[in-house]
Amino acid sequence: MEYDIIFVLGELFFDHPLSGAAILKRLLEKHGYNVGVIEKPTKEEEVKKLGKPKLFFAVSSGAIDSMVRNYTPLKKKRDEDKYSDYEELVPDKAVVVYCNWIKKNFKESLIVIGGTEASLRRFVHYDYWENRLRKSILFDSRADLLVYGNGEKQILEIAERTTEKLPLDSIEGTCIVSRIIPENFKELPSEEEVTDSKEKFCEMQLDLNNHTNLAQKSGQRYILQYKSPLYTSKDLDEYYELPFSRNIPLKSLRGFEFSIVTHRGCIGNCNFCAINLIQGNKIISRSEESILKEIKNLAKLPYFKGNVDDLGGPSANMYGMDCNRCDICHNDCLKCEKLDKSHSRLLQLLKKSRTIPGIRKIYLRSGIRYDFAPKIYIKEIAEHHLYDTLRIAPEHTDENVLQLMNKDKGNFKEFLQFFNSLKCGKKLSYYFITAHPGSSMKEAKELAEAVKGLDNLSLQVFTPTPMTTSTCMYYTGMDPKSKEKIYVPYTYSEKKEQKRVVLNDVMFTK
Numbered sequence: 001m002e003y004d005i006i007f008v009l010g011e012l013f014f015d016h017p018l019s020g021a022a023i024l025k026r027l028l029e030k031h032g033y034n035v036g037v038i039e040k041p042t043k044e045e046e047v048k049k050l051g052k053p054k055l056f057f058a059v060s061s062g063a064i065d066s067m068v069r070n071y072t073p074l075k076k077k078r079d080e081d082k083y084s085d086y087e088e089l090v091p092d093k094a095v096v097v098y099c100n101w102i103k104k105n106f107k108e109s110l111i112v113i114g115g116t117e118a119s120l121r122r123f124v125h126y127d128y129w130e131n132r133l134r135k136s137i138l139f140d141s142r143a144d145l146l147v148y149g150n151g152e153k154q155i156l157e158i159a160e161r162t163t164e165k166l167p168l169d170s171i172e173g174t175c176i177v178s179r180i181i182p183e184n185f186k187e188l189p190s191e192e193e194v195t196d197s198k199e200k201f202c203e204m205q206l207d208l209n210n211h212t213n214l215a216q217k218s219g220q221r222y223i224l225q226y227k228s229p230l231y232t233s234k235d236l237d238e239y240y241e242l243p244f245s246r247n248i249p250l251k252s253l254r255g256f257e258f259s260i261v262t263h264r265g266c267i268g269n270c271n272f273c274a275i276n277l278i279q280g281n282k283i284i285s286r287s288e289e290s291i292l293k294e295i296k297n298l299a300k301l302p303y304f305k306g307n308v309d310d311l312g313g314p315s316a317n318m319y320g321m322d323c324n325r326c327d328i329c330h331n332d333c334l335k336c337e338k339l340d341k342s343h344s345r346l347l348q349l350l351k352k353s354r355t356i357p358g359i360r361k362i363y364l365r366s367g368i369r370y371d372f373a374p375k376i377y378i379k380e381i382a383e384h385h386l387y388d389t390l391r392i393a394p395e396h397t398d399e400n401v402l403q404l405m406n407k408d409k410g411n412f413k414e415f416l417q418f419f420n421s422l423k424c425g426k427k428l429s430y431y432f433i434t435a436h437p438g439s440s441m442k443e444a445k446e447l448a449e450a451v452k453g454l455d456n457l458s459l460q461v462f463t464p465t466p467m468t469t470s471t472c473m474y475y476t477g478m479d480p481k482s483k484e485k486i487y488v489p490y491t492y493s494e495k496k497e498q499k500r501v502v503l504n505d506v507m508f509t510k
């Protein structure tokens with residue numbers, strides 16, 4: 001069979017709305033294209049197995065950057081880590097490796113790259129694993145086009161244009177290599193400038209976003225980013241209502257077959273997170289009707305036992321926080337008084353979903369932003385929607401570190417008191433980060449003291465993943481806004497010690 005498009009993926013493919021690749025495949029099929037999938041190729045021969053696509057290869061490392069997948073935050077190979085059940089076989093820098101294999105075997109084929117690894121390496125970026133700056137992945141991979149962020153609109157447009165043999169420039173939500181900068185592009189500091197000056201690197205960081213046409217010079221060429229297209233609730237309804245089989249063969253995702261995605265994007269703007277450069281920092285929610293319809297369809301499945309595994313998104317309690325100015329306003333929604341943070345749309349959705357015939361429980365497994373969750377919502381989920389725990393991520397307790405993370409210092413203690421007062425029989429689970437820029441041993445010890453006695457605690461050493469603001473702090477040693485110097489723990493011994501001091505204290509008190 002000759003395929004129109006062949007996906008080459010650094011992850012196993014599963015036909016479920018939790019998989020970005022599955023959504024793209026189903027959408028392309030709806031529009032008449034046939035799509036082949038090559039999962040986790042481990043050698044060059046494997047990219048040949050479906051032949052040459054009529055239109056293009058679409059290459060992605062999947063939902064996670066291959067370096068994050070393959071290495072611990074202390075750069076230890078995960079397959080050598082006796083504490084991890086890691087069994088992935090994805091090459092380091094998977095997107096570049098796959099593209100090289102395709103180039104060698106199908107010289108004339110068009111290659112489109114996308115997914116997290118491509119999105120977050122689209123301009124010059126700091127690569128923690130090599131401890132150096134790298135050029136845009138478009139140069140390293142020699143791909144023709146890069147799709148960043150949500151990819152549905154882009155991939156359909158690329159499929160249409162390649163069918164019609166039209167040029168591939170000016171597609172919103174993509175990046176290309178160009179000899180010139182078109183009008184209305186904001187020029188970022190060049191590759192040479194950011195390599196020579198950490199202040200320039202900070203300037204570049206502050207200008208990165210999805211909503212602007214951006215250009216960055218590299219030698220005699222430019223990387224052009226065409227601003228992201230606008231995705232709407234209607235678009236999401238269409239994508240999540242595609243005819244997925246929902247079959248999840250992956251061990252790691254078992255228990256999530258009956259999960260439902262309610263929205264995309266996050267207004268959190270945490271500095272260590274790159275979701276703003278992928279899904280964006282505005283909320284796009286599916287309509288209530290579409291979500292309820294999906295739940296009703298689950299209830300009809302013969303193997304469904306009545307429990308919805310999750311009703312969530314990047315931060316579950318941001319459902320419904322859409323704003324009709326999101327295409328023209330780029331301010332911080334979390335701080336905006338115009339935004340309806342009452343959770344009323346979410347509460348209504350939860351109430352209605354519980355009454356659907358055939359539904360026993362609607363669980364909430366995604367984490368929430370507890371710092372702006374009203375009590376009425378916490379009570380509701382504690383009473384009806386928790387399996388055993390509610391996941392929250394205070395990240396740290398020191399004010400200065402929290403500020404550098406762009407996290408509100410929250411009302412952690414008050415929240416704990418309130419949750420415990422509910423006596424709902426459920427627990428909280430907590431996620432913290434240590435060794436983030438700004439955290440010395442002093443802050444780590446303070447964190448250890450603050451979390452003494454807490455059960456269900458996960459603690460990660462900060463990983464400087466490409467293109468986040470915190471990674472900029474790690475690389476430059478300064479706050480990108482103020483340019484003031486900040487303390488950064490660089491040595492493995494200190495990072496380990498910052499983790500040990502917290503975990504030992506926690507274990508000791510158990």
Ligand code: SF4
Binds near residue numbers: 269273275314315
């Ligand atoms: S709240 Fe979560 S998803 Fe949102 S920016 Fe922060 S870490 Fe990312």
Ligand code: SF4
Binds near residue numbers: 325330336
């Ligand atoms: S008006 Fe407020 S809520 Fe709306 S997009 Fe702007 S900052 Fe966000």
